Amino acid sequence: MKKDALLDAAEAVLSEQGTQALTLNAVADRAGVSKGGLLYHFPTKEALVQALVARVIEEFDDLIASYDDGSPGSYTRAYVEATFAVLTDGSRTYRRWSAITAAATDPELAEPLNEAMRRWHGRDPGQDSDPVTAMAVRLAAEGLWEVVSHAPELYGDAQLAALREKLLSLLQR
Known part of the structure; x- marks a missing residue:
């Protein structure tokens, strides 16, 4: 197997x-x-959880990379696009992420997630025309992911599409 x-x-x-x-x-x-x-x-169970964590981080990194064209500000746009791709893919992928992060309760098991968060949210904001807005948009996308993982019925497809458009429009100013 x-x-x-x-x-x-x-x-x-x-x-x-x-x-x-x-x-x-x-x-x-x-x-x-x-x-x-x-x-x-x-x-061990810990080895299994480590592999689960590594896999979802790699999948999200790959998804971000698929949207990132390397132009100024593209990383934050890619982060938003990747987040909404996961939230709206119909397979409840975000629940998978939530379940895996919940299993990584030990600080050692959580460290790869912490490192990924440092990478995703600690990017040099100088690549964005408005670094503070870029940080706020990434944090908003992260917060939305958290809310949807706990209350998936809260936002429908139209609301999620409107939120995606709003976040992306904030990056164009």
Whole structure:
């Protein structure tokens, strides 16, 4: 069995049953493998959570990169576009992110997330025509992600589209 399939099973357990249910036995059962088969790839629950965290960070980094054309201010625009792509993709990807971050409660497990946040939000704002607005827009997008992960019904598609347009328009001033 491939590592990605095991990570998919772990994500499913987290998303459907919460962090308390994330055990190696539950993941092995969900993946349809023996516990030994899971342990071959992930010798501890911590190793499994580390791999889950690394995967979502890499996916979001890749998504940002797909929107970033390298022009002045493009990183913040790309961050907004990537955020809204996740929030509106219909598969509730943002819930996956929330479940994984909730599982990374130990400071050592959370450090890669902390480092990613430092990278995403600590970018040199000098590349933006209005650095303070760029920081505020990234923080607004981050806050929206947090709200939607806890109350997905709060904003409909039209509201999310309007929020995306507003945030992007703030970057054009």
